[in-house]
Amino acid sequence: MCTRETSPSFDKRSIKVCLACGTSDIKPGRRYCSKQCRQKLIWSLSLSKGLLQTLNTRYAVFSFTENFVTLDVMPSWSNIISRFIYRRKPGYAPAHALKELTLEAGKEWYKKRSRRISRSVASQSILEENVEYSLNPESIKPNTHRIPKLSADQKRGLKYLNINIKTLMFGDYVREIKKAYRGMAKVYHPDKGGDGDRFKEINRAHELMQQWIENPKFQLNNKLPGCWSYNGYTNRWSPPLWQ
Ligand SMILES: [Zn+2]
Incomplete structure (x- = not known):
């Protein structure tokens, strides 16, 4: 779904899908398949804010495919992106996998803290374990899309x-x-x-x-094509620019 890394060859066909679950079973002119579907994702995105703030996030991006959800995080102290991936459970919306991903990463963080290391070192360590050097830092930054x-x-x-x-x-x-x-x-x-x-x-x-x-x-525009984007300065998630 997320197209920010391949935007020059972005698929020009406009296939309407639900922004929260990706189903194409959606009424014309709507952005979500149902109110509940939207609410579930908004809830999971809100939950993730706690983790993102703990990781001192500058920018983050959430996207999903049929099998996985992905949360990319760029902390305020670096220009390198860390990627968190979680496998989707069949029959469950991406919101469910995002919730699991957030709780899982949170558990990891607490585990590190229990070894008496400081909050910032625990955060740094989690990010380092998930660093993905191949990702272009520009792709996660808002205000880069004309x-x-x-x-x-x-x-x-x-x-x-x-x-x-x-x-x-x-x-x-x-x-x-x-x-x-x-x-x-x-x-x-x-x-x-x-x-x-x-x-x-x-x-x-x-x-x-x-x-x-x-x-x-x-x-x-501060939205990203095809992905949910988070800005650490405002602590807000924005929906994708396009479906
Ligand atoms: Zn949906």
């Missing part, structure tokens, strides 16, 4: 051209817009039996996107 800033008309234009907004973020958008325009114009050209009004809208959409290309505007 989101295209579009007017309402331009957003509508994207729909007429059948372009996903992610294309403007990761892809060669000049080429993609041209390609999409050509494709849609071909389908709706009145000479080829297409819808004249629709064809006009497509041309208008293309003009609007050309205007954006001339002066492309982006805004920074």
Whole structure:
């Protein structure tokens, strides 16, 4: 689910899945399969805050696949990420595995403390045991993702051209817009039996996107594509930027 490490090749198809459990059994326009599903994950994420604060976390990221949940932690004293992984129990939501992961790591920490080592040394030791040098520190930091800033008309234009907004973020958008325009114009050209009004809208959409290309505007976003992100300064979790 988490795409932050592979974002340049981010899958452009927009498959709607529940942000809390990943099921595609979800109503159109919704971000979660049910209220309970969302609540369970929010509860587990809140529980993890205790652990994250103990580990002196600057940034953390939570993601899950069909079989595992992953919690990546970057403490305030270093630029290296530690990765905690927990296997999901069949039939249980990622929230359950995150809770188990948090309790397990907490137990480890208390075990170290019981050997009369200080709180910070216990935290450091847990992080060191789980260090994952291959992870790019930039991938965990918020405010490193540029989101295209579009007017309402331009957003509508994207729909007429059948372009996903992610294309403007990761892809060669000049080429993609041209390609999409050509494709849609071909389908709706009145000479080829297409819808004249629709064809006009497509041309208008293309003009609007050309205007954006001339002066492309982006805004920074503190959410990460496809992952839940935690900021130690605010002690808050943010939902993924996209599903
Ligand atoms: Zn769900």
